[in-house]
Amino acid sequence: xxxxxxxxxxxxxxxxxxxxxxxxxxxxxxxxxxxxxxxxxxxxxxxxxxxxxxxxxxxxxxxxxxxxxxxxxxxxxxxxxxxxxxxxxxxxxxxxxxxxxxxxxxxxxxxxxxxxxxxxxxxxxxxxxxxxxxxxxxxxxxxxxxxxxxxxxxxxxxxxxxxxxxxxxxxxxxxxxxxxxxxxxxxxxxxxxxxxxxxxxxxxxxxxxxxxxxxxxxxxxxxxxxxxxxxxxxxxxxxxxxxxxxxxxxxxxxxxxxxxxxxxxxxxxxxxxxxxxxxxxxxxxxxxxxxxxxxxxxxxxxxxxxxxxxxxxxxxxxxxxxxxxxxxxxxxxxxxxxxxxxxxxxxxxxxxxxxxxxxxxxxxxxxxxxxxxxxxxxxxxxxxxxxxxxxxxxxxxxxxxxxxxxxxxxxxxxxxxxxxxxxxxxxxxxxxxxxxxxxxxxxxxxxxxxxxxxxxxxxxxxxxxxxxxxxxxxxxxxxxxxxxxxxxxxxxxxxxxxxxxxxxxxxxxxxxxxxxxxxxxxxxxxxxxxxxxxxxxxxxxxxxxxxxxxx
Ligand SMILES: [Zn+2]
Numbered sequence: 001x002x003x004x005x006x007x008x009x010x011x012x013x014x015x016x017x018x019x020x021x022x023x024x025x026x027x028x029x030x031x032x033x034x035x036x037x038x039x040x041x042x043x044x045x046x047x048x049x050x051x052x053x054x055x056x057x058x059x060x061x062x063x064x065x066x067x068x069x070x071x072x073x074x075x076x077x078x079x080x081x082x083x084x085x086x087x088x089x090x091x092x093x094x095x096x097x098x099x100x101x102x103x104x105x106x107x108x109x110x111x112x113x114x115x116x117x118x119x120x121x122x123x124x125x126x127x128x129x130x131x132x133x134x135x136x137x138x139x140x141x142x143x144x145x146x147x148x149x150x151x152x153x154x155x156x157x158x159x160x161x162x163x164x165x166x167x168x169x170x171x172x173x174x175x176x177x178x179x180x181x182x183x184x185x186x187x188x189x190x191x192x193x194x195x196x197x198x199x200x201x202x203x204x205x206x207x208x209x210x211x212x213x214x215x216x217x218x219x220x221x222x223x224x225x226x227x228x229x230x231x232x233x234x235x236x237x238x239x240x241x242x243x244x245x246x247x248x249x250x251x252x253x254x255x256x257x258x259x260x261x262x263x264x265x266x267x268x269x270x271x272x273x274x275x276x277x278x279x280x281x282x283x284x285x286x287x288x289x290x291x292x293x294x295x296x297x298x299x300x301x302x303x304x305x306x307x308x309x310x311x312x313x314x315x316x317x318x319x320x321x322x323x324x325x326x327x328x329x330x331x332x333x334x335x336x337x338x339x340x341x342x343x344x345x346x347x348x349x350x351x352x353x354x355x356x357x358x359x360x361x362x363x364x365x366x367x368x369x370x371x372x373x374x375x376x377x378x379x380x381x382x383x384x385x386x387x388x389x390x391x392x393x394x395x396x397x398x399x400x401x402x403x404x405x406x407x408x409x410x411x412x413x414x415x416x417x418x419x420x421x422x423x424x425x426x427x428x429x430x431x432x433x434x435x436x437x438x439x440x441x442x443x444x445x446x447x448x449x450x451x452x453x454x455x456x457x458x459x460x461x462x463x464x465x466x467x468x469x470x471x472x473x474x475x476x477x478x479x480x481x482x483x484x485x486x487x488x489x490x491x492x493x494x495x496x497x498x499x500x501x502x503x504x505x506x507x508x509x510x511x512x513x514x515x516x517x518x519x520x521x522x523x524x525x526x527x528x529x530x531x532x533x534x535x536x537x538x539x540x541x542x543x544x545x546x547x548x549x550x551x
Contacts, residue, residue, distance in 0.1 A: 011082045015040035018074040021114040025107030033067070033278060034253040035205050040071055042269050043151070043179040045083040054266045059196040060183040062273040063304040068183050072153050073105055075181065079151055080130040081118055085179075087135050088149035088171050092159040094139040100155075101125050101137065140164045147171060151179035158184045158192035162497070186306040188479050190498050194306045200270025202260035205277055207252045211245030218252070218276040220303055224285060236285040238276070252277055274303045297482055308479070314445055316474035320462065323448055323470070328456040330358045332523045337376065337385035337407070338509030341392055345369020346502035347376065348469070350510045351526050357453045357514070360526045362469040362503050370395060377403065381524045384516055386410045386433055386509035397430055405431035408516070410509055412437040419443060420512050435512055438493040441476065444508050448473070453511075468503060475499035
């Protein structure tokens, strides 16, 4: 029997809403974990409406098995059933949407008569109607649909395409609510959920030692003690980092959320969840030494902490020290051009002679990018070029056509064997190149490391455009994703970016163009050096809408 008092409680508190109206599937019991209520209460429309909470954004950096996906769904249903909010829910891939809806959401609806009763006419995998509001599921493999929402729930953001994810907040332009919840297990430092958490108030679960009273945040290195052999210990227990007295999961339950950056609690709440908060120490320890699982997986999935194996990152400082040669201009060679398109047009020109690849031009154009490209194509005799096919596919295709396939249009693809593959549409006179993204970036970085790709400086002065190029290259991070399959651990290389990286893609395209060679195999001088530098400076003074900035 649901009394008025319970009904009121359910309106005020999303967790009470869940416990009152929702039956979890597979006989999963509603478990009261001490650290959960505050998370359930973040971006709670009831508190925001009555002004007791002003924070509309929350980020959770989490371990697996933390019950947060359930929390996200319950909060979503609370917003819809009690406040008529429309919710957009993002997941990395289509299959993730299908899995979540079939394995979690549909069973919740089926088992919960109250929610079932609110289910409207629209009941599809990607869209549900509850009462008068809608829930839209969006896969981040494509740009989010133009739907209007009051709240966005971004699940597993580290595996979602960052460009599509970045446009999710636009779905809330027409809403006064604008509530955001991000949650994910982390991957690498400074990327995805870790980058968002770093901008939040950074709540950590502080626990108090029952022996000496020290308040502490649980840390794998300092709060666990083992007796016996490494792979077959006699004992594993949690201990106080100071007095080494035993602490239990029950002691941890008495902890509290403490903000590391209290000034931000009204703007962006961030919570970190580690399995140490609720997992048996012996079992968790065995996971940490399991020969079938990596340290990386343990940190990311068990402790909710970003982790990078092997440091293969090439950063800005490294490039300034190692990819700049004084007075090393090639007097002649073959010219190749690479073009990346997004909101801006990024163009890189390289000059190739033997093993040496000198970058002679790298610019990101805010406006008139296509005109600049046209000007460059008319001015120089290129041996070849590659241009990003999207988003302006027609423009790119026309450029390929007009140059009789000298400039090829490019797409990234993971399912090709070689580094890249060229096909020609004889009818349209368009050449198309498919590039295996991760392996191609590995190849590019290898060439940079070996010193084969460089910029020439004049009397030690590094051109500004080269600094921008190095910033973009330095924003790339190599990551190795690990998936456990029945046949063993599968490794997948991914290059992620922590800031703008357009010029790095343009450089990669130019490099791929040089591998392919192209039909005009003549040596030329790069005529852009002295003369056009002066011209460019004049142009800048006139302010012809040409700008380069480091963002
Ligand atoms: Zn102690």
